[in-house]
Amino acid sequence: MDEQREHGRGGPSLPWGGPPAWRHGPPWWNRQDDVADIRRLPWLTTLAITLFVQIGSKYAAHSQLDRVDLDIPGRLLLLAGTASLLLRHRFPITVAYFTAGTALLYLGAGYAYGPVLITVAIGCFAAVVAGYRRAAWGAVAMLWAGHLLVAHWLYRWLPPDGDAPRTWGEEIIVAVWVVAIIAVSELARVKREQWMKERAEREQAAKRRADEERLRMARELHDVLAHSISVINVQAGVGLALLDSDPEQARTALTTIKAASKEALGEVRQVLDTLRTPGDAPRAPAPGLDRLPELVQQAASTGLTVDVDTRGRCKKLAPGVDLAAFRIVQEALTNVVRHSGSRHARVLVRYEAAALTLRVDDDGPATGADAGGSGNGLAGMRERAAALNGTIEAGSRPDGGFRVTAVLPTRTASQEDQ
Incomplete structure (x- = not known):
């Protein structure tokens, strides 16, 4: 009888309380630690950023008639960038490069300039605050270098048709964005380190x-x-x-x-x-x-x-x-x-x-x-x-x-x- 219970339909009792078919633990939707981790993700802020970027990019497309209209592929690129921000606290380096990459693809496809850069700013901000300054600098440098390449050389083969090279004045605007992203991120990092130091001192006291x-x-x-x-x-x-x-x-x-x-x-x-x-x-x-x-x-x-x-x-x-x-x-x-x-x-x-x-x-x-x-x-x-x-x-x-x-x-x- 005991052997039948061991190998039969009922199966042995497992430490996680699940049926015997879950040989490597219960599925992800039933794991308490994973469920708690999912709940701790920054859902609200990411949702707010997604809505702002989607709506703001639509208005930006209306005001930049020389750019490609915002279509479904463009919205999917925007959604991919903002959705990755859910993981910005766990994988700050990956998110920083991913948001910079999606923004570069978005601009390279001829879509309008606008809130897409905010996604990059938040991704790099999270990386700097987490202590990955070089990764943030690298992601921003990749975006800037890619934009220079697209705006002054690859524009001939990229949409929109008949596009001219971007002026250096526009490049200065992008550079200001880059400097602003890094400056704000560094300031936040310093403030966070100061706060953590004061907190540690209070706990020690x-x-x-x-x-x-x-x-x-x-x-x-x-x-x-x-x-x-x-x-x-x-x-x-x-x-x-x-x-x-x-x-x-x-x-x-x-x-x-x-x-x-x-x-x-x-x-x-x-x-x-x-x-x-x-x-x-x-x-x-x-x-x-x-x-x-x-x-x-x-x-x-x-x-x-x-x-x-x-x-x-x-x-x-x-x-x-x-x-x-x-x-x-x-x-x-x-x-x-x-x-x-x-x-x-x-x-x-x-x-x-x-x-x-x-x-x-x-x-x-x-x-x-x-x-x-x-x-x-x-x-x-x-x-x-x-x-x-x-x-x-x-x-x-x-x-x-x-x-x-x-x-x-x-x-x-x-x-x-x-």
């Missing part, structure tokens, strides 16, 4: 902005999660160690875990809300140095003592600078909690005329244990500083500790609004 936004979001999520999870990790260890011997202290550790996780969830939700609706204002203000006491308190809950020294005259920073300063201090303290054996850190905040200096020191030494981090903390701090044209220096101190120093150019909030 949009892609760059998207990459920058994605990087900014990654930094935000890293800083929020790294700090909060470090606090949770330390407090979870304390709670487990004291669960039996000191339940009250274990309760305090659990309370700290709850507060840190709640804060982390709130900040992550704010970042995700920004991703979903990038044009909306954030529901909560971005953190800044005014929340430095919270960092100190969270660090204290992990057993880390933080001394904060503020120097200079405090001023309201621009939101971008304030957020970067907060995140840098947060990440630096997180690294102390994770990687340092010291239980003491010092934070220096110095306001200067045109810069904000941040310095975070710990006495070390490094624990050398795997803290489970991503290793992107210092890279994120450098990216934040670089985005503001600032600098970050991080490294070991001669006495065995570790130091992070950030210098951020400052602008006040009012200056950023301006």
Whole structure:
């Protein structure tokens, strides 16, 4: 039964869903890609050009009584030239030479000058815009050379009977047509290339902005999660160690875990809300140095003592600078909690005329244990500083500790609004 189905009248099912007689695919009228390609052809403009050329050539024949009347062969030549314009975007070189050839045959047959040259102009225009300048020049040169040959030598054997050679003044008119065709085509080509370049630049700028936004979001999520999870990790260890011997202290550790996780969830939700609706204002203000006491308190809950020294005259920073300063201090303290054996850190905040200096020191030494981090903390701090044209220096101190120093150019909030 299966073999009969395979070789019988029903035939095997084919990937394109057609009957088995279509061994090489369905016929052209049933191929979806071909139908879509046909629909994309410039039908309307080609039809308008065809009507204009047919009607205009009839009026041109009435005004040029020394030329041959427009008959059926002449109309067929005009139709062949304009019909080829349907393919001017796919085969610009072929169409350019074909329209020039049909126009040359039309004029060589003695028909009147007129809109037939418009067909050549459009064909060569499409070739130039598509980047085939030499082909367009060659087609126009072929038309001009052929016209010179017909008008000054072959006219004796071509209709109309008794025709005289064309004057050089008429040749100048044809030359002006040629120059006009090329000039307009070149201008369109330049405009098109300029438009494509601007479009590519806009797309590149949009892609760059998207990459920058994605990087900014990654930094935000890293800083929020790294700090909060470090606090949770330390407090979870304390709670487990004291669960039996000191339940009250274990309760305090659990309370700290709850507060840190709640804060982390709130900040992550704010970042995700920004991703979903990038044009909306954030529901909560971005953190800044005014929340430095919270960092100190969270660090204290992990057993880390933080001394904060503020120097200079405090001023309201621009939101971008304030957020970067907060995140840098947060990440630096997180690294102390994770990687340092010291239980003491010092934070220096110095306001200067045109810069904000941040310095975070710990006495070390490094624990050398795997803290489970991503290793992107210092890279994120450098990216934040670089985005503001600032600098970050991080490294070991001669006495065995570790130091992070950030210098951020400052602008006040009012200056950023301006």
